[in-house]
Amino acid sequence: MPSERTVERLSLYRHLLSRALTEGAAHVHSHQLAGMAGATAAQVRHDVMSIGYSGTPTQGYEVEKLIESIGEFLDTPLSRNIALMGVGNLGRAILSDFAVRRPTLKIVAAFDVEPDRVNRVIHGCRCHSLEELQQIIWTQQIAIAIIAVPASEAQPIADTLCEAGICGMLNFAPVRLQVPQGVFVDDVNITIALEKVSYFAGRKALDRGRIG
Amino acid sequence: MPSERTVERLSLYRHLLSRALTEGAAHVHSHQLAGMAGATAAQVRHDVMSIGYSGTPTQGYEVEKLIESIGEFLDTPLSRNIALMGVGNLGRAILSDFAVRRPTLKIVAAFDVEPDRVNRVIHGCRCHSLEELQQIIWTQQIAIAIIAVPASEAQPIADTLCEAGICGMLNFAPVRLQVPQGVFVDDVNITIALEKVSYFAGRKALDRGRIG
DNA sequence: TTTGTGCTGTTAAACGGTTAACGGCGATTC
DNA sequence: GAATCGCCGTTAACCGTTTAACAGCACAAA
Missing domain, CATH: 1.10.10.10 (Winged helix-like DNA-binding domain superfamily/Winged helix DNA-binding domain)
Known part of the structure; x- marks a missing residue:
């Protein structure tokens, strides 16, 4: 382990x-x-x-x-298919920059609530409405989801995903998601990362005598 | 410490x-x-x-x-001004989703090489050409930079930033940046994060008997 | 005023992870 | 063919972080 x-x-x-x-x-x-x-x-x-x-x-x-x-060792017996929740700026960035080159992990479906995004193909990935979620996750054997929705919508989306049988999530929303024990969640909080960089950069600058 | x-x-x-x-x-x-x-x-x-x-x-x-x-304790004597390198999909996402609500840390300038992005205002932040970098970092007292450029351009950009006196970087490019000792770098690798989620989600699923 | 309750501040122990040290082996060279 | 060199595999020590335990205190209630 x-x-x-x-x-x-x-x-x-x-x-x-x-x-x-x-x-x-x-x-x-x-x-x-x-x-x-x-x-x-x-x-x-x-x-x-x-x-x-x-x-x-x-x-x-x-x-x-x-x-x-x-x-x-790493590649699990799980399906490698991923769902992307939220096709806003961040979702699009993930689709275009990261999903491309990985053969082991693949974003096979995107979901959004905005009517003008639904049923469109964005960066090679079809965007669906939330009503289709359960069925698509089942038929496409999706095990992982990326949460790229606004903070206020993250928890309801996570609940729906858990009900649909999702096993793991990569969460970009600045919210701690409540999920059942059998679901793995990893948080990526860009604001916190920035504050960390700011803190340690400041310390290093002090050590080098650049400021003070 | x-x-x-x-x-x-x-x-x-x-x-x-x-x-x-x-x-x-x-x-x-x-x-x-x-x-x-x-x-x-x-x-x-x-x-x-x-x-x-x-x-x-x-x-x-x-x-x-x-x-x-x-x-x-956290807020350093450094300037809280941040530069964003690269206004592609990810850069735009960071500008729209994260830069807004933080008063302590603020993205005050963006940079890109694409001519149709330069001199435009994107999500309230002006985009400059790389030639202006040194001067703007100096006049705006920018201490931190976000690297949101393609992998191939990340290292040259980092070199330029270090020469300009940047103290810390938050790096989204899937490359380990070579920087002087006095510069702090934190990497955010979404692909690695996804593979981690996949691994532990698979293990949890095994434990719960969802798959065999 | 006195007693009791539950939290904080602090120190110590337990845990996990990183680093170091060393035996062993394969290749290369003489 | 023997010896030397350098790297890997393994175990053990070291270090840092997390967790637990306990003394002390503030407030509330009687």
């Missing part, structure tokens, strides 16, 4: 390795991968060990095999 | 408290705040202690005073 941090790093490793593979790298050493990921070599070795893959001394890890092993 | 987690929680507390204040709450207990934030009462007390504020028994914390204390 790996921690959230470990899963995040494994996912990061896979992306870095995929990029390295396209650049022709067949093998990588732990310290190389660590350099790319911003981690230590010991941590990379520890993470790789936890998924059961083994490299060889002097050769390091086989890039292709390691990618495969991470996939066997 | 608080940890990143602690700073995130303090920021979250402040938002929750602000909302509670508008709803008329003058006092809160640690377990109430913990319930809102998804933490434990002990953790709230520990965090509050770390910033030097004290409540009273039977009354708990004074909402207004606690907000003020968090502000004194």
